[in-house]
Amino acid sequence: MRLNELSDNPGATRPRKRLGRGTGSGLGKTSGKGHKGQKARSGVAVNGFEGGQMPIYRRLPKRGFTNIFRKQYGVLNVGRLQAAIESGRVDAGQPITSAALVSAGVVKDAKDGVRLLGKGDLTAKIEIHVAGASKSAVEAVEKAGGSVVLPAGAAVES
Numbered sequence: 001m002r003l004n005e006l007s008d009n010p011g012a013t014r015p016r017k018r019l020g021r022g023t024g025s026g027l028g029k030t031s032g033k034g035h036k037g038q039k040a041r042s043g044v045a046v047n048g049f050e051g052g053q054m055p056i057y058r059r060l061p062k063r064g065f066t067n068i069f070r071k072q073y074g075v076l077n078v079g080r081l082q083a084a085i086e087s088g089r090v091d092a093g094q095p096i097t098s099a100a101l102v103s104a105g106v107v108k109d110a111k112d113g114v115r116l117l118g119k120g121d122l123t124a125k126i127e128i129h130v131a132g133a134s135k136s137a138v139e140a141v142e143k144a145g146g147s148v149v150l151p152a153g154a155a156v157e158s
Contacts, residue, residue, distance in 0.1 A: 079120015
């Protein structure tokens with residue numbers, strides 16, 4: 001392959017709109033902008049502007065707040081974990097950590113840790129280290145003969 005043989009994938013690039021090239025082009029005269037008015041001019045930014053009326057985002061009362069310290073967890077169900085063990089992506093003989101789950105592609109992004117949930121069935125005996133777990137998930141792991149290891153101070157949530 002040479003530099004002069006490189007090309008884009010079909011449909012990756014489209015020809016630009018040629019505005020104001022006669023009525024037969026479909027984009028002549030007003031060039032697709034309608035007739036006059038503010039939005040027909042260049043340099044328009046009217047997001048949220050309601051013609052001088054008090055905008056809705058200022059009329060409505062503000063409620064609540066955003067907790068900047070909120071933790072976001074990657075979610076993993078025991079059924080998905082069992083499927084990963086059966087397919088050989090996760091080794092049940094080793095302790096399973098969030099890093100191992102991410103590298104195996106079972107969890108897309110661990111974020112602030114992985115939270116284990118109880119949907120599905122688990123038959124493999126495993127030791128899993130997670131940031132949090134539901135009561136049903138802990139029961140499912142212990143029923144299969146395994147254990148859930150939580151960080152210090154973390155409680156099992158229902």
